[in-house]
Amino acid sequence: MSQFNQGAQPQIPAPRSIGFLLLDNFTLISLASAVEPLRMANQLSGKELYRWHTLTQSGQPVKASDGLQITPDVGLHNAPVLDAVIVCGGVDIQHSVTREHLHWLQIQARQGRKLGAVCTGSWALAKAGLLDGYDCSVHWECLASMQEAFPRAAITPRLFSIDRNRSTASGGTAPLDMMLHLIGREHGRELAAAISEMFIYERIRNEQDHQRVPLKHMLGTNQPKLQEIVALMEANLEEPIDLDELACYVDVSRRQLERLFQKYLHCSPSRYYLKLRLIRARQLLKQTSMSIIELASVCGFVSTPHFSKCYREYFGIPPRDERAGQSLSNVVALVPVPDELMQPASSTAKDALNRAQGESTFASVRL
Template sequence: MFGTAPRELPQRIAFVLLPRYSMIAFTSAIEPLRAANRLSGKSLYEWHIFTVAGDGVPASNGLIIEPEGDLEAASAFGSVVICTGVDVQKVADKQIISWLRKVDRKGADIGAICTGSHVLAKAGLLDGHRCTIHWENLPAFAEDFPEIEVTSELFEIDRTRFTCAGGTAAIDMMLNVIAMQHGHELAAEVADQFMHERIRDRHDHQRMGLPARLGVRHPKLLSVIQLMEENLEEPLSRSQLAREAGLSTRQLERLFRKYLSRSPARYYLELRLNKARLLLLQTNMSVIDVALACGFVSASHFSKCYRDFFGHTPRKERGVPNTEEMLTPPKSTRGEQPTRH
């Protein structure tokens, strides 16, 4: 079980890099292990880098780390971490899926950072386990794998599976592992070395709170925005939003205009369209299914709203040619005019 005392030291961990992996998530997972070795004066951890074919693959920032070998060379490790990033659905191929199933049969602890949960889910290795994934990929993951328990936690360690949301969440996951295996004192020393103010537990939020994200602290406005974010598939009416916040519809309009320079309807529409874009890019859902998942009643209305906002149709977002779109220029881009819906 990952996080319990290792059977032998150093604990050997294989990091498998897939194309366009997140460099910050990868290094955030390794650096606490390095520091734990240094501060303890012992070889507690040993890490090795692999890729599918044994050649270097670029991270999402374009940098390439030279690996030590291919998947076959990584098969002997008792702990395996899949490192991914953007476009994860394009790198979850048959070879990595087959290999993961093989190391699972051998009893390895298998984890993922950033978007790697998608790869584990595709291999069937998260069935019956809790997992998490980067917040940007969470809606698409839930649509693709509705039977898997995915959370918005910072990280999850569930028996032989461990996943984290990416970015600096990997630091906190590894700090918690160090604390469980070698004591809180060592984990705190490692955090102090990194000027990491505190060791976050898995229940900490992935995202900034709304006040920090929006630069707004008006409590009633924030409560309305939270309601909007929680009700994208079945949007609430303006009067429902106002009533829930204890406002009149006129007061609601004034708050949005004052703090966000747009109407409530426009802000709500933008939330839904941005979610739709993520679903189009990260899933194989049909355009109509994406439309319905984001609160639109028809594909045509969704397509028009999408084109008005992004400057191209949902089909074009996926790289699918659209004859009508090529013949007709977009009527507008991201204008302030609210769209009726």
């Protein structure tokens, strides 16, 4: 059970109230990934840091994409005063967003609410004109269509984006990372790390992490040769294949190969190949204990200095600093909750943490 502070002291701020707007066919995993960190923040801190409410347009039940029917707390017409609104989208988002949704979201924006979205919910914010000039994330299935439909929004392939008062996540478990970052900003990195451990979540991903967007989705079915070349690149990162050989494999000239990459991937073949190797190196750097020398070798770099130079130029940070920062910021251990959160009326945050560790499940979502 969440541990709420029943005797709040005057200096303790009121809990932040967050509304989750559920659209037809929303994805349940994205909702759960966004709500559960809030519940655990309350539980581990021993006080009610957050409240949340589920909303639908009319207040009537709505079905998630897996067929489960959810009864919301309220409709748009009688929604409580909120600090933030997060739109939960899913399948067939273009037909799930109504004029009433857009009007209500625009009112929330005018009233100064923070706005966010998970999965394909960014479509609703963009349709309402509320992402113009903002970086935003959306599930990769909706990436190309949003880029075309909303050119004023800076649609990115990142797992999540936090840009001023807009917070958007791509879906699946990405909302968990986004909410942990927001909780960390508001209540300290230690609390976010403790929440991550309770969910057996080994690494809190950051805004620089990208979705793996299937190339087939980006290119459609019209470029089989380009897809084949990229597949060859991905399968040969440790010993990169010469570009002339790649062209020969798929029966195109070197010049045709370069034109394909420039037209559809907006970079040269060698640059794309280098990017694949660096992304793989970053994964290994964060997820393994391999040495920098080993990483350079298995990702096809002739020397460690060359690898470090390329890594720094692409990611803006040397690999050694990346690993050092990783060990500091993403160590997920049962760490002390910040002192300012350790003042519940009837128990300490340490007691709340101990009780949480003994709970049999963390899977409930208050709907």
